[in-house]
Amino acid sequence: MGRPPCCDESGIKKGPWTPEEDQKLIQYIQKNGHGSWRALPKLAGLNRCGKSCRLRWTNYLRPDIKRAKFSPEEEQTILHLHSILGNKWSAIATHLPGRTDNEIKNFWNTHLKKKLIRIGVDPMTHHPRMDLLATLPQLLCLAGLTGIMEPRAWDDHAARFLQYLLQSPATINMSNFSSITPKMKPISSMNTQAPDTASVPSPGLFPAAISNAEFYGVPEMSFGFHQQPLGNYIKQDSTCNDELEAAMSTPSALLRDADRSLGKGDNCSISSNAGSVLPPSFWSEFFDDPLVPGLI
DNA sequence: AATTCATTCAACCGCAAAGGA
DNA sequence: ATCCTTTGCGGTTGAATGAAT
Numbered sequence: 001m002g003r004p005p006c007c008d009e010s011g012i013k014k015g016p017w018t019p020e021e022d023q024k025l026i027q028y029i030q031k032n033g034h035g036s037w038r039a040l041p042k043l044a045g046l047n048r049c050g051k052s053c054r055l056r057w058t059n060y061l062r063p064d065i066k067r068a069k070f071s072p073e074e075e076q077t078i079l080h081l082h083s084i085l086g087n088k089w090s091a092i093a094t095h096l097p098g099r100t101d102n103e104i105k106n107f108w109n110t111h112l113k114k115k116l117i118r119i120g121v122d123p124m125t126h127h128p129r130m131d132l133l134a135t136l137p138q139l140l141c142l143a144g145l146t147g148i149m150e151p152r153a154w155d156d157h158a159a160r161f162l163q164y165l166l167q168s169p170a171t172i173n174m175s176n177f178s179s180i181t182p183k184m185k186p187i188s189s190m191n192t193q194a195p196d197t198a199s200v201p202s203p204g205l206f207p208a209a210i211s212n213a214e215f216y217g218v219p220e221m222s223f224g225f226h227q228q229p230l231g232n233y234i235k236q237d238s239t240c241n242d243e244l245e246a247a248m249s250t251p252s253a254l255l256r257d258a259d260r261s262l263g264k265g266d267n268c269s270i271s272s273n274a275g276s277v278l279p280p281s282f283w284s285e286f287f288d289d290p291l292v293p294g295l296i
Numbered sequence: 297a298a299t300t301c302a303t304t305c306a307a308c309c310g311c312a313a314a315g316g317a
Numbered sequence: 318a319t320c321c322t323t324t325g326c327g328g329t330t331g332a333a334t335g336a337a338t
Contacts, residue, residue, distance in 0.1 A: 016306075016332080038323065054324080055307065090326060101326075106305050109328095 013047045017056055021046060025053055026061055059102045066098035070107055078104060079112060083126040 017025075028044035034057065035043075037050035046053060059065075070078075074096055081092045089101035089108075096104065116123040 014308075036323080050323085051309095052307075058325095059306075087327065102306080105327075110304055 011047065012049055014052070017060075021048070022056070022061060025057060029057060029061075059100045062100075064098055065100065070099075070111075074099070075112065078108065079126075082108065082112075086124070 024044050024046055028040065032043070034040055034054070037054045040046075040050055040053050041048045044053070048056075077095060078092060081095055085091050087105075089105045093099055093101040093104055113123040116126070120128055122128070
């Protein structure tokens with residue numbers, strides 16, 4: 001059976017509030033405080049349930065509520081707090097004076113979440129979307145790239161597809177795929193120099209030594225990401241930059257900072273854990289039309 | 297100008313926690 | 318310890334609005 005809803009009494013008004021109702025609620029609370037929300041509607045002369053009154057007051061009529069657009073600073077704060085707290089909207093709201101949990105939740109769902117998805121960042125984990133890589137074998141196969149690559153070149157191709165995938169919305173279809181392949185540089189022009197095998201434990205971004213048959217025969221294969229190996233592959237002498245990792249702890253600052261402060265030769269890496277990115281100069285080696293810079 | 301499709305956000309619903317009897 | 322009421326929270330809905338066709 002369960003508890004009946006609070007507003008199931010017949011004749012109780014629902015839906016948008018009128019200016020007259022707003023005035024009644026404001027005047028009552030300013031004079032008496034809200035007291036018991038359940039008792040308030042009757043005392044204030046409102047044909048509403050207490051829950052509706054509380055929501056209207058806390059989300060709209062409260063005098064300290066900001067009505068302006070979210071500033072870039074507020075956006076940064078929300079992104080940062082969401083990466084720590086998740087969907088704890090009320091907890092996030094306590095750090096943003098004048099903003100309600102409902103307002104922040106709506107802003108997240110309509111703007112920030114989409115923005116993260118657009119740049120290939122999982123909005124729940126705030127890390128690059130590794131799930132998209134699950135489609136990589138099929139995409140490669142369908143694109144007819146099998147048999148033209150040496151095993152050693154897998155990392156290069158994987159990196160290029162990763163870059164594309166991180167740019168993409170959730171759904172990838174083959175028309176998207178065919179439109180991206182012409183932008184790639186010919187394989188012969190790429191730097192496919194293999195890293196020192198001692199410095200690149202296998203597997204790296206892709207299995208370093210695996211036949212195509214083995215590869216496509218295991219569609220559920222997971223892709224291991226190793227920060228150091230890939231970094232070493234890109235730049236033989238690179239090391240993980242702790243300062244960079246720290247700077248990237250705020251997800252929204254991640255790509256912007258990387259774009260601004262990193263150049264070729266800087267320390268950088270791909271990592272599923274740290275959420276870091278490669279500098280744009282790296283991608284220019286692989287794409288005639290690099291897409292990475294200035295994502296946010 | 298009319299229609300369809302997409303987006304926004306105020307408001308609602310149901311569940312859970314808190315607190316009092 | 319248990320029950321009941323109140324309040325708070327997060328997910329979802331749907332009317333209003335804007336954009337595209």
